[in-house]
Each structure stands twice: as C-alpha cells, then as structure tokens.
Amino acid sequence: MADSGVTDGSLKKDEIERSKSEGRELTKEEKQRLRKEKKQQKKNKEKKDDNASQESEKEKKSVSSSSSAPQPPTQPATQKAPSAVPAPAPAVVPASETPAPVEKPAKSKAELKAERRARQEAERASKQGKKGETGQQAATGKPKAPPSELQPVVKRLPEHIQVDNPDVLKKLAKKLERQQIPLRLDYGYKVSLFSHLHQYSRKAPLTQQLSIPSSVIHPAIVRLGLQYSQGIVAGSNARSVALLHAFKQVIRDYTTPPNEELSRDLVNKLKPYISFLNQCRPLSASMGNAIKYIKKEISNIPSQCKEEEAKGKLLNCIECYINEKIILAAKAIAKYAIEKISDGDVILVYGCSSLVNHILCEAFEKNRKFRVIVVDSRPRLEGREALRRLVQRGISCTYVLISAVSYILPEVSKVFLGAHALLANGYVMSRVGTSQIALVAKAFNVPVLVCCETYKFCERVQTDSFVSNELDDPDDLIVTRKGKTQLEDWQQVPLLGLLNLVYDVTPPDFVDLVITDLGMIPCTSVPVVLRVKNVDL
Amino acid sequence: MELQAVLMAAGGGSRMTDLTYNTPKAMLPVGNKPLIWYPLNLLERVGFEEVIVITTKEVQKMMSADPKIKHEVKMKLDVVCIQEDGDMGTADALRHIQQKIKTDILVVSCDLITDVALHEVVDLFRAHNATMAMLMSKAYEFTETVPGQKGKKKTAEQRDFVGVDHSGKRLLFMANEADLEDGLSIRKSIMRKHPRMHIKTGLVDAHLYCLKKAVVDFLTDNKSISSIRGELVPYLVRKQFSKTTSSQKIKDDTEDQNQKKNDGHTNQELLISSRDEPLLQLAHERSCWNDHRGDMSEAYHGGKLRCYVHIMDQGLCYRVNTLAAYIEANRQASKLFEESPVHPSAVISERCQMGTDSMIGALCQVADKTSIKRSTIGNSTTIKEKVKVASSIIMHGVTIEEGCNIQGSVICSNAVIGRGADLKYCLVGNGQRIEPEAERTNEVIVGTDQLMEI
Numbered sequence: 002m003a004d005s006g007v008t009d010g011s012l013k014k015d016e017i018e019r020s021k022s023e024g025r026e027l028t029k030e031e032k033q034r035l036r037k038e039k040k041q042q043k044k045n046k047e048k049k050d051d052n053a054s055q056e057s058e059k060e061k062k063s064v065s066s067s068s069s070a071p072q073p074p075t076q077p078a079t080q081k082a083p084s085a086v087p088a089p090a091p092a093v094v095p096a097s098e099t100p101a102p103v104e105k106p107a108k109s110k111a112e113l114k115a116e117r118r119a120r121q122e123a124e125r126a127s128k129q130g131k132k133g134e135t136g137q138q139a140a141t142g143k144p145k146a147p148p149s150e151l152q153p154v155v156k157r158l159p160e161h162i163q164v165d166n167p168d169v170l171k172k173l174a175k176k177l178e179r180q181q182i183p184l185r186l187d188y189g190y191k192v193s194l195f196s197h198l199h200q201y202s203r204k205a206p207l208t209q210q211l212s213i214p215s216s217v218i219h220p221a222i223v224r225l226g227l228q229y230s231q232g233i234v235a236g237s238n239a240r241s242v243a244l245l246h247a248f249k250q251v252i253r254d255y256t257t258p259p260n261e262e263l264s265r266d267l268v269n270k271l272k273p274y275i276s277f278l279n280q281c282r283p284l285s286a287s288m289g290n291a292i293k294y295i296k297k298e299i300s301n302i303p304s305q306c307k308e309e310e311a312k313g314k315l316l317n318c319i320e321c322y323i324n325e326k327i328i329l330a331a332k333a334i335a336k337y338a339i340e341k342i343s344d345g346d347v348i349l350v351y352g353c354s355s356l357v358n359h360i361l362c363e364a365f366e367k368n369r370k371f372r373v374i375v376v377d378s379r380p381r382l383e384g385r386e387a388l389r390r391l392v393q394r395g396i397s398c399t400y401v402l403i404s405a406v407s408y409i410l411p412e413v414s415k416v417f418l419g420a421h422a423l424l425a426n427g428y429v430m431s432r433v434g435t436s437q438i439a440l441v442a443k444a445f446n447v448p449v450l451v452c453c454e455t456y457k458f459c460e461r462v463q464t465d466s467f468v469s470n471e472l473d474d475p476d477d478l479i480v481t482r483k484g485k486t487q488l489e490d491w492q493q494v495p496l497l498g499l500l501n502l503v504y505d506v507t508p509p510d511f512v513d514l515v516i517t518d519l520g521m522i523p524c525t526s527v528p529v530v531l532r533v534k535n536v537d538l
Numbered sequence: 539m540e541l542q543a544v545l546m547a548a549g550g551g552s553r554m555t556d557l558t559y560n561t562p563k564a565m566l567p568v569g570n571k572p573l574i575w576y577p578l579n580l581l582e583r584v585g586f587e588e589v590i591v592i593t594t595k596e597v598q599k600m601m602s603a604d605p606k607i608k609h610e611v612k613m614k615l616d617v618v619c620i621q622e623d624g625d626m627g628t629a630d631a632l633r634h635i636q637q638k639i640k641t642d643i644l645v646v647s648c649d650l651i652t653d654v655a656l657h658e659v660v661d662l663f664r665a666h667n668a669t670m671a672m673l674m675s676k677a678y679e680f681t682e683t684v685p686g687q688k689g690k691k692k693t694a695e696q697r698d699f700v701g702v703d704h705s706g707k708r709l710l711f712m713a714n715e716a717d718l719e720d721g722l723s724i725r726k727s728i729m730r731k732h733p734r735m736h737i738k739t740g741l742v743d744a745h746l747y748c749l750k751k752a753v754v755d756f757l758t759d760n761k762s763i764s765s766i767r768g769e770l771v772p773y774l775v776r777k778q779f780s781k782t783t784s785s786q787k788i789k790d791d792t793e794d795q796n797q798k799k800n801d802g803h804t805n806q807e808l809l810i811s812s813r814d815e816p817l818l819q820l821a822h823e824r825s826c827w828n829d830h831r832g833d834m835s836e837a838y839h840g841g842k843l844r845c846y847v848h849i850m851d852q853g854l855c856y857r858v859n860t861l862a863a864y865i866e867a868n869r870q871a872s873k874l875f876e877e878s879p880v881h882p883s884a885v886i887s888e889r890c891q892m893g894t895d896s897m898i899g900a901l902c903q904v905a906d907k908t909s910i911k912r913s914t915i916g917n918s919t920t921i922k923e924k925v926k927v928a929s930s931i932i933m934h935g936v937t938i939e940e941g942c943n944i945q946g947s948v949i950c951s952n953a954v955i956g957r958g959a960d961l962k963y964c965l966v967g968n969g970q971r972i973e974p975e976a977e978r979t980n981e982v983i984v985g986t987d988q989l990m991e992i
Contacts, residue, residue, distance in 0.1 A: 208657045208664075212585020213541060213644075220540035220664075227665040232827055239825035246817040323817070353826035386826045393834050 180273035183210035192498040200472040221250040226281035286422030286459040326456040330518035346371040353383035354419020420453040427509035427524040439511035466505040475499035547593035547648035560968035569871030627764035647745035652855040662846040663748040673744040675855035680862040685965040709845040
C-alpha cells in the first residue's frame with residue numbers, strides 16, 4: 002500500500018491542484034469521482050468493507066477538508082480522521098483513492114497478501130464484534146501489520162463474573178447438573194454496574210435442595226459450605242484452614258474404587274465439592290491457592306503407593322502446609338512488624354484481620370507501648386470482634402466508624418491493614434473500605450503497612466473493584482431501629498437497588514510497605530515473589 | 539453417612555386410651571392413612587433411604603399388611619421389635635439399638651404430622667456443630683369439641699417453659715411446670731452469658747431431635763436416663779452451662795480415681811471432638827465471627843456443648859397424642875398431600891351431598907340422600923341412605939345404617955351404628971354396636987373390657 006501511495010501521490014497531487022484552482026465546482030466532481038473510485042475499491046477488496054468504507058470516509062472527508070482548505074470546511078471532520086490520520090492521510094489517501102483499474106497491475110504481490118491478511122483480520126474482528134478496534138488499527142495506517150498484533154487478545158473470562166451472560170449460566174447449570182450439585186439462584190434486584198456478579202440470599206441456603214443425609218457431598222463439606230454461607234467461618238485465613246480441615250476428613254473417609262488410581266480419582270472427587278463450596282460462597286484467593294497445592298500433591302502421588310500410605314502422606318502434606326504458610330508465616334510477619342512498632346505509636350486498624358490482631362497481641366506481649374484505633378464499617382461491623390480481642394489482652398483501644406476516619410487520622414502514626422489477596426500488579430484486595438482508609442492515610446502522610454502471607458498472592462490483575470468482586474446478601478443492609486424497618490419492602494420500590502460489596506482494591510501508590518513472611522517488600526515486588534514461587538513449584 | 543433416622547413407634551398412646559385400646563397408636567388412621575405414614579413420608583421426602591423403626595410386634599405385623607406403607611414407602615425399614623408391656627422409654631430404646639448406630643441420629647416420633655422444612659433443623663445441627671437440635675412449634679388452640687369432654691374444662695396441661703437466646707435459635711432453658719415447685723429459677727451464669735432471654739410457654743415439642751453419636755454413647759453408660767424428652771433433653775440443656783465444662787481437663791489431672799470416673803461420663807460426652815480438634819479450633823480462632831456481643835468471651839462462650847431449637851411459626855405441626863389433636867389432625871391432614879379426597883374405588887351414589895373438605899376411603903359404599911360434611915370416612919365403610927355425617931371421623935369397616943345422624947363424633951373401626959341413631963360428640967369404641975334409635979350426646983361408648991383396664 003505504501004509503495005502504491007508513493008507512486009500515485011504525484012497523480013493525485015495534480016488533481017488536488019486542479020481542484021484547488023477550479024474552486025467549488027470541481028469539488029463536487031471530485032466527490033463524484035471519489036464515490037466511483039470507492040465503489041470500485043469495494044469490488045476489489047471484497048470483504049474489507051469496514052476498513053474500506055471507513056478509510057474512504059476518512060479519505061473523503063480529509064480530501065474534502067484538504068480541498069476546501071481555502072474555504073471554511075463544509076463537512077465536519079470525523080472524530081477519527083483528524084486525530085488518527087493527520088499527516089499520513091493525504092499521502093495514504095490518494096494512494097487508495099486513485100482509480101482502481103490504473104492501479105491494479107501496479108499492486109505488487111505483497112500488497113495483495115497484505116490485503117488478504119487485512120481481510121482475514123477484518124473477518125475475525127467482525128466476528129468478535131470489535132469494529133472500533135479494527136477501525137483504529139486501519140487508521141493507524143499500518144498496512145503490513147502482522148495478524149497476531151491486530152488479533153484482539155481475549156482470555157477466557159471466569160464464569161463467576163459473567164452472570165449476566167445467559168450462555169455462561171447455561172454452561173454452569175449443565176456442569177452442576179453433571180456433578181449432581183443444586184444450582185443456587187440469585188436473589189433480588191442487582192445494581193446494574195454489578196449485574197455480572199452473583200448475589201445470593203442467606204435465607205435460601207443451598208442445603209434446601211440437597212437431600213438431608215447428604216450422600217453426594219461429604220458431610221464435612223456440607224457443614225463447611227453452611228458455615229461459609231452463614232458467615233460463621235469468615236476471614237481469609239479461617240476459611241483456608243477450615244477448608245483444609247474438611248479436606249482432611251474427606252481424604253480420611255476416602256476409599257479408592259477398584260480399577261482406579263488414587264491420584265486421579267481423588268482429584269475428580271474433589272471437583273464437585275469445590276463447585277459446591279463455590280456455590281455457597283465464592284472461593285477466596287487463599288482457598289484457591291490451597292486447592293491448587295492439594296491437587297498438585299494428589300497428582301504427584303506415585304501410582305505404586307499403597308492407599309493407606311498415600312492417605313497418610315496427603316494428611317501430612319496438609320498439616321505441613323498449614324503450619325508453614327499460616328502459623329509460621331504469622332510468626333515471621335509478627336517478628337518483622339514488631340520492628341516497625343515503636344513506643345508511643347498510635348496504630349489504626351480496619352475491620353477484623355486475624356493477622357493484624359495477632360501482630361498487635363504479640364507486640365503487646367513484647368512490652369511495646371502503643372494504643373490502637375479500630376475503624377469499623379457497616380453492615381458487617383467486624384471491628385467489634387477485633388475490639389473485643391484486643392481489649393481482652395489489655396491493649397487500650399478507640400473505636401470509630403469509617404465516616405470518622407478523616408477526623409481521627411491526625412492522631413494516627415501508622416496504619417496496619419490486612420489483605421484478602423495481593424494481586425500481581427501490586428494492588429491489594431481487601432475488605433471494602435480499605436482503599437478509603439489507605440487514601441485518607443496517604444492524604445495525611447501516614448504510613449500504610451499491609452500485612453499478608455505469601456500464600457495469598459494471586460496471579461490475577463485488577464485495577465478496579467468492579468470487574469471481580471463479591472456481592473453479599475442485600476438484606477444485611479436493612480436495619481430495624483425502634484421497631485421500624487424502613488427498607489423492609491425494598492424489592493417493591495422500583496429503581497431501588499441495595500448493594501452490599503465485600504471487597505475492594507487499593508492501588509500500590511497508597512501502600513508503603515507489604516510485610517510478608519519473606520520480609521518487607523514494596524507492593525510492586527509481588528510479581529517477583531510469584532515468579533520465584535512458580536519456579537519452586 | 540451423615541445422619542441415621544430412628545422412628546420411635548412403640549408408644550402406647552396413653553393419653554387417648556379410648557382410641558388406642560384396640561389399635562396401636564402408630565396405626566391409627568388419620569386422613570385414611572396410618573399415623574406412622576406421616577413421619578415416614580417426611581423422611582422419605584427429605585431424602586432418607588433407610589430408617590430404623592422401633593416398634594412392637596403388633597405394629598410390625600400391621601405395617602407389613604398395610605397397603606399404604608407397603609407400596610408408598612420406598613425406604614428401607616429396619617424394624618426393631620421391643621416388648622409391648624415393658625417400661626422401655628425412648629432413651630432405653632436408643633440404648634437397645636446402640637449397635638446399629640454409626641453416626642449422628644435423627645429421632646422422630648411416630649405421632650408427628652408436620653410439613654416443616656427439615657433442613658432448618660439439620661442446618662442448625664450442622665453449622666454450629668451442635669450436640670442437639672430440636673424442633674418446636676407454636677401451639678394452636680384446638681377449637682373442635684372433643685367427644686367425652688365434660689364442658690370446656692381442659693385437663694391440666696402441664697406447661698413447658700422454654701428459654702431461648704436473642705436470636706431465637708439457641709436453647710438456654712427448658713423445664714416443665716411440674717418440676718418447678720417454687721417458681722422459675724434461672725442460674726446467674728446463664729444470665730451473665732445471655733442477658734437477653736426469651737421465655738416461651740405456648741410451644742409444642744415436636745419430638746424431633748438431632749443428636750450427636752456421642753450422646754448415644756453417653757446413654758449406654760448412663761443407664762439411669764430412660765426418656766429422651768423427659769430426662770435427656772433437660773439434662774443436655776442444663777449441661778451447656780455447667781461449671782465443670784470449661785475446667786474439665788484441669789480437673790482430670792488433679793482429681794482421684796472416683797471423681798475421674800464420674801467426670802469420665804460427662805467427659806465422654808463433652809469430648810465430642812473430631813480427630814482434628816486443634817485445626818478446627820484454629821479455624822474458629824481466626825474467624826471473625828461471634829454468636830453474641832457485649833462481653834469479652836469468644837464465640838459460644840467457649841462451650842463445647844450446644845443445644846439449638848428451631849421454632850416453627852408457620853405451617854403444620856401436630857403431635858397426635860390426645861383426642862383433640864387427633865381430631866384436628868384429621869381435619870388438616872388433607873392439606874398435606876395432593877391426593878384426591880375421594881378414593882377412586884369408593885362407590886358413591888349420585889344423590890349424595892359431599893363437601894369438598896371430606897375424605898372418603900377406598901372401597902366405601904355411600905348410598906343415596908346422604909350428606910357428608912367435613913368428615914373423614916375410612917376404608918370399606920358402608921353408609922346407608924338418609925345419613926347425615928358432619929364433622930366426624932369414621933374409621934375403617936364401619937357400618938352406618940339408614941337415617942343416622944352423626945355429628946362431631948369419632949367412630950372407631952368395625953363399629954355398627956343402628957338405624958336412626960343420633961350421635962352427637964360421641965366416641966364409639968372399636969367393634970361397638972349402637973342400638974337403633976339411640977340418642978347419645980357427649981359420651982364415650984366403649985366395651986366393658988376396656989373399662990376394666992383402668
């Protein structure tokens with residue numbers, strides 16, 4: 002294309018000069034000719050409709066704008082044309098515009114190939130309905146761009162954030178049916194920004210649809226699922242430990258069926274349990290990592306290993322994992338964190354993080370003098386539990402709601418936050434409200450320290466709290482004061498949606514330090530840790 | 539396996555002897571189905587595949603002969619027979635079948651008719667790792683006039699006082715009026731842990747219990763407990779707050795052998811631990827959940843023994859252990875299943891007036907000019923012309939001659955009502971004959987042999 006442009010540029014220049022000299026009348030003729038040429042172009046480049054029309058449109062407009070340069074532009078310039086096609090347009094435009102029959106023999110094989118490739122790309126692009134992208138790509142004027150660059154990169158989205166897509170829901174229903182697990186129905190009106198997420202009601206547990214002496218799902222898993230959905234086991238660490246405890250019971254009660262291998266069959270047995278737990282409450286990042294670890298351990302069991310031995314090995318692995326990643330990690334983190342706590346500190350904590358509570362209790366044991374401000378938020382009000390645990394130890398605490406955080410921050414010297422997961426781009430995913438605390442702390446120049454074990458590091462990348470989140474029961478937001486419940490019939494009110502988010506992401510700019518069991522690292526070193534971990538595995 | 543179902547069907551129906559002196563309570567027809575069919579149906583609907591039925595030989599024989607049970611109940615019934623006359627209480631019966639029990643159990647009584655969502659009770663049992671979970675329901679006043687009752691005076695119903703916590707799920711206190719001489723006394727330790735307690739009296743105990751296996755093991759050692767409802771349940775509820783529970787382990791080391799043995803019994807029950815108790819502890823420690831707030835203790839106040847109750851406020855729940863309950867159950871039973879009230883094999887003549895709330899059993903013969911309202915007619919009953927039956931329960935094999943007028947009565951099996959008889963609020967016992975042109979009001983007509991039993 003570029004070559005033809007160069008060769009034909011001279012011809013077109015004459016035309017432009019002619020049009021300029023002859024004024025308005027010829028612009029019309031010009032337009033007509035352009036239109037004819039366009040039609041011929043369309044015949045030549047059959048399926049390059051999008052590009053051709055867009056290009057020709059732009060070309061037409063840019064030509065008309067260039068031709069009517071002395072006169073005030075009669076046509077409003079398109080948004081794309083002027084921005085994307087400033088200088089090359091006049092050069093490229095005439096190239097494609099020049100009468101087709103004259104140019105055809107001049108087009109080399111390379112150009113034809115490029116046209117074909119471009120056509121294929123257009124097909125692919127139109128299939129994925131991303132016309133804007135192809136338009137943009139054409140506008141950048143890369144004639145010989147390799148197809149891989151132009152091909153839009155679409156990874157498979159996980160199904161739990163595609164709830165508004167009926168095909169995905171159908172697939173999920175089929176999968177659950179195969180695994181004999183009931184499908185939990187969504188509840189209530191979902192706010193449109195979050196309609197791609199599941200929203201369940203606590204009053205409709207999944208056990209309603211299960212038979213009572215549960216035969217398909219191991220009773221320990223049913224119990225665990227109930228405890229998750231009712232919030233009895235809440236908090237990243239607690240959920241992982243409870244999950245591993247339940248898996249231990251499953252492994253203990255497991256017997257290899259004849260003609261099956263433990264390494265393969267046990268993994269298949271665990272899949273429906275994991276789906277069930279996912280239905281009860283979406284899995285956390287820490288649980289996901291624990292499950293990956295277990296599955297790896299199970300599949301690594303040599304086939305000649307006897308069942309009892311294999312089971313013993315697995316139980317041992319689970320014990321070691323919990324010991325290493327949770328208990329010892331907490332000790333290591335406490336050791337590092339205590340270095341950062343000095344006498345006279347006023348530490349702000351948010352919600353109830355088991356790790357942060359542990360650190361503060363340890364610091365108190367080591368006779369550091371500090372006081373704590375516990376910030377809490379509705380509807381969970383987890384701060385009350387954190388407050389109880391700290392006061393029980395004898396630490397002097399203050400309790401505020403999150404609306405008061407900017408009033409109390411001038412007193413604070415450090416902020417300790419817990420994390421639900423650390424994402425690969427350095428963002429911290431934690432309880433909703435954490436990013437606000439970090440933001441206000443940054444505004445007041447108060448250091449923010451995030452404490453997180455390495456097993457919560459996750460390979461996901463997220464920059465906002467919308468794409469992947471969890472919607473809790475909206476009825477939790479309803480409160481009864483003096484016997485009156487104002488929001489009782491919220492479902493009847495049209496245009497009213499209750500939103501109960503669980504997580505949010507904090508950008509790494511607001512986090513000064515991440516304390517992990519590997520040491521104290523900046524937020525941006527998370528991908529390094531992940532890489533190192535993967536190499537180990 | 540998660541739960542084993544145990545159905546207690548050996549009870550004698552001591553509060554309605556007029557009905558049960560010939561037919562065992564478990565086989566009394568309610569809505570033309572034997573009483574035992576209802577709990578079996580409940581268990582089957584929920585998904586149980588096997589039930590252990592503890593009953594007498596007589597009931598077992600009748601059950602195997604009954605078409606409803608044979609054909610409609612698809613579960614495997616493991617029938618265990620015990621002596622009829624024995625003073626075997628429900629707890630004794632559990633001890634008797636201790637060998638068969640391998641996991642936690644769900645004990646149901648045969649006289650329970652309910653449409654409760656059973657998962658509510660079992661979920662409490664599972665989620666909180668409870669020792670016991672039971673079902674209770676708001677009691678309804680029985681408005682029907684009961685035959686044989688003199689006036690409106692009700693027999694001294696012993697009230698049950700049930701104390702629950704602020705959430706209405708945790709059972710804190712349970713006592714029967716008979717056991718309280720001076721008044722209701724509540725221990726300070728309970729008040730300290732649960733300052734808000736709701737005490738309810740108008741509740742009916744459905745006799746449906748989920749019990750941990752450790753409780754059954756505890757029963758085998760403690761042979762003094764003979765009734766689940768009367769002794770075991772109050773014991774468990776009291777034991778939740780027993781002072782020794784928290785310091786049990788410390789005591790063990792210091793006490794001498796005797797004490798240890800005593801504590802051993804309670805110890806057995808308290809150490810209802812799974813093999814990974816420390817791991818479970820860790821999970822609960824790290825979890826930011828607490829079942830109460832306002833004091834410094836952890837979830838459940840650190841207690842290992844927990845009793846929960848699910849109180850139904852909507853739906854049916856009847857315990858058919860008195861005559862009034864039996865009559866009420868008959869009225870409501872048709873709501874529980876969608877079968878047509880008239881059995882297809884019944885022969886009903888054209889000129890019969892039948893209300894929609896009546897039930898006619900199989901192989902009935904109803905002649906012309908009869909009027910049947912709000913009644914239940916059993917199988918193989920013959921009703922001749924010009925009979926008016928209103929608000930009555932007529933069991934199987936009864937013959938009612940012409941011109942009778944039966945109102946608000948209960949006619950037991952194989953009775954014969956002579957022509958022109960007028961019965962109001964009567965109870966006619968099994969196989970009795972009422973002479974023609976008799977006029978009886980508010981009487982219990984039973985055979986002389988039954989009278990001797992008292």
